Amino acid sequence: xxxxxxxxxxxxxTRGQQVTLRCSPKSGHDTVSWYQQALGQGPQFIFQYxxxxxxxxxxxxxxxxGHQFPNYxxxxxxxxxxxxxxxxxxCASSLHRGYTDTQYFGPGTRxxxx
Amino acid sequence: AQSVTQLDSHVSVSExxxxxxxxxxxxxxxxxxxxxVQHPNKGLQLLLKYTSAATLVKGINxxxxxxxxxxxxxxxxxxxxHMSDAAEYFCVVSGGAGGTSYGKLTFGQGxxxxxxx
Numbered sequence: 001x002x003x004x005x006x007x008x009x010x011x012x013x014t015r016g017q018q019v020t021l022r023c024s025p026k027s028g029h030d031t032v033s034w035y036q037q038a039l040g041q042g043p044q045f046i047f048q049y050x051x052x053x054x055x056x057x058x059x060x061x062x063x064x065x066g067h068q069f070p071n072y073x074x075x076x077x078x079x080x081x082x083x084x085x086x087x088x089x090x091c092a093s094s095l096h097r098g099y100t101d102t103q104y105f106g107p108g109t110r111x112x113x114x
Numbered sequence: 115a116q117s118v119t120q121l122d123s124h125v126s127v128s129e130x131x132x133x134x135x136x137x138x139x140x141x142x143x144x145x146x147x148x149x150x151v152q153h154p155n156k157g158l159q160l161l162l163k164y165t166s167a168a169t170l171v172k173g174i175n176x177x178x179x180x181x182x183x184x185x186x187x188x189x190x191x192x193x194x195x196h197m198s199d200a201a202e203y204f205c206v207v208s209g210g211a212g213g214t215s216y217g218k219l220t221f222g223q224g225x226x227x228x229x230x231x
Contacts, residue, residue, distance in 0.1 A: 004157075031217070033217070033218075033219070035219075035221075041223065041224075042204055042221030042222055042223050042224050043158070043204075043219075043221050044221070045218045045219060045220070048217050048218065050217075055217065056217050056218050058218065090157065090158065092158075092219075096217075101208075101217065102148075102160060102163060103219060104160065105150075105157045105158040105159075106157055107156065107157040108157055
């Protein structure tokens with residue numbers, strides 16, 4: 001049973017560029033959440049997708065956007081990159097069946113903005 | 115609003131001695147609580163979760179946590195530390211149904227556990 005997978009593993013961009021990160025959920029899961037983990041910090045919630053719609057959003061600017069596809073995979077897009085966007089981006093998947101949903105995390109994508 | 119405070123940023127123990135990682139939470143609704151572990155350059159692994167059933171929750175690798183509503187605490191313990199337990203641990207709260215934080219995980223700042231031989 002494949003777990004949550006993310007691509008790419010590492011990415012280097014320059015300020016002002018745009019980036020797309022990808023996530024495939026665990027088999028049988030229909031909900032994807034994205035988190036940003038800056039160095040030395042706990043992960044911060046960006047947003048959550050279910051039924052191809054953004055259901056919850058954290059305190060992140062509109063430069064951060066996402067998409068969920070019919071096969072439940074998801075993309076995170078960040079426009080106009082800033083140095084402060086350098087972080088580990090984590091994707092988590094879950095099954096939408098109630099508030100006790102357990103989220104399972106992928107290995108993350110390390111984004112470096114120069 | 116929900117929040118989590120991990121009371122120690124670093125904890126150091128000797129192999130074979132007990133582990134205590136402290137966590138206090140705040141939530142407007144009946145929360146779910148989790149502990150996740152993150153080994154260097156690895157993703158987050160679920161250790162255990164509390165979802166309003168038994169207040170003493172057993173997890174993987176010998177870890178357990180006790181939910182104390184009166185103290186708003188969810189401390190993580192293990193009777194005997196192993197070298198492989200060295201990692202960063204996160205206490206996490208998820209908002210209950212009906213709340214604005216439903217489905218959103220809020221993480222603490224993390225506790226780095228060091229295990230000495």
